[in-house]
Amino acid sequence: MSETLIEIKNLTKNFSVNKKILHAVDDVSLSIEKGCIFGIVGESGCGKTTLGQCIMRLLDVTKGDIVFNGKNMTHLNQRQMKEYRQYMQMVFQNPYSSFNPKMTIGQALREVCTVYKISKGDADEKIKKLLQYVGLNDDVLPRHVSELSGGQLQRLAIARALIPDPHFIMADEPTSSLDVSIQAQILNLIMDLREKLGLTMMFISHELTVVEHICDVVAVMYLGRIVEMAPTEKLFSEVLHPYSKALISAKPKDDPSQNIERIILEGDVPDAMDLPNGCRFSPRCPNYQKGVCDGKEPQLHEVSPGHFVSCHLIN
């Protein structure tokens, strides 16, 4: 029985925009087991990046709790958070803007060692070992960002995240700006590191094919809420929520001879500041039932072991 590393309880993050409230993340609860790669998938504006930043305490939450390894970190100030940062590291989408362009890679990595009080001797050894892990040579150390490719930089971002021996890595769209063959290299690296180091990870992405391949559990977000959550294979083979269905059906084909029944949603995602009454997916939902869907907001409930859905019409 695996232990829970991270528990998120009723997390809510609101932003105030021009006197209105933007409900970026609304009452999200989930738990991540040790060694799990937990996927969060959804389209622009669903709140997945904001959720990631809240969990990493890069943003203060409006309501709810973040519990890491049994410790409630929700209201720790930045000074107090310092002690925990070594256990939780982050990899971002754009590898080109993840490093200071004025520093060499060597300087950037050594700076992290200094922050975590790793002695110079140990630092050099650690950096050498991590470069090997991520499949790079020492010759990247004297180089600057402009001299390296996206794939190399993303490997370095992962190496950097591993310096303090973290328990958890938050990866926000780590392969979205990479070419397909480079993406394959990075995904293989992530899977390998999980095997070797027992890392726990949250993988935020809008790329369904990637999430299906690499994640153990997937949560689908829409307008700030989780609409469905299940172990990966279950989600993709027994998908229940109408939004998740449409999302999965919209995945481009694996090959041209496939016949996919496309559920094409009408219109665009509505304004997050102007939410409809009841279920926020109701304006676009093909199963919309007046009187049911426009009343109360549906809650996430378990319909089969480990499979959660938020819909009034699904039991």
Add this chain to the structure above:
Amino acid sequence: MDNILSVKDLKIDVISERGVVHAVRGVTFDLRQTEIHGFVGESGCGKTMTAKSILRLHDEEKSLSSGEILYNGMDILSLKKKELREIRGSEIAMIFQDPMQSLNPLLTIGEQITEMLRFHEKLNKKDAYIKAISLLEDVGIKPAKSRFKQYPFEFSGGMLQRIMIAIAISCDPKILIADEPTTALDVTIQAQILQLLKKLNKEKGMTIYIITHNFGVVAEICDRVSVMYAGKIVETGDVGQIFKNPCHPYTKSLLESIPKSGYHGQTLQSIPGSPPQLFEEMTGCPFAPRCSYANKLCYEKEPLAAESEKDHFYTCHYNL
């Protein structure tokens, strides 16, 4: 089927800060009437540069081009600016990756659609308005009359791309060039846009030349596909042939490196190293340094195109 566009031995060198980049190194292909032809490849392969050069939208002051781009009996590369302007938009139109960057933020979208109609079709204000409304409805922008008066910032990415498509098709071009039209869009919106492009191809017989790095998009709408690497086409065939029987090692590796359903957690095929930077002249096959089958011949001699099955060509010394 007749060819509507023929590109012959196109070469484009671009002067950059770090030297001359041989961005396109001898590209030859034909576009067939009414087909949807995908150009697929990774960053730096030359697919965007090739597409832009068809309408001479590449930076001509910083580049040197040679070869021919034949359309309607003319070589586009040797047209005068005035003649080029007549073709752009009315015969051959183009849409780009980021619609927010393609539209003028200070003009309403109505003004931007009617501008095309008044310039090319010489319509008066009233007729241009009527046609613009009908175009907006065709691409699914409703209510068209009120949206006509709105500015680009009032629309989402998916809607802007539809508006771009409306502008592009307003003068009934014969060819639509779409450069990564759905890359910046969410997957559900991508599905809508691809469906729209398929509809336009079927209903108007418009040839579509689509550039993408996403094989899923290719599988979705293309009839034929050309794979580019290091400034050249390495394989061309109809979409079924390319997926079922990829011949060039690069195409094979690329298809195998894409995560697919049913292989959860398995190591993905990846191609070691990265694409060449194209500053230097290359001898031999440009893919040799990364190819698991490469041998001495591959490094010395550039392979010529071979035909594997009808209309399926690839450039490799070997039949693997």
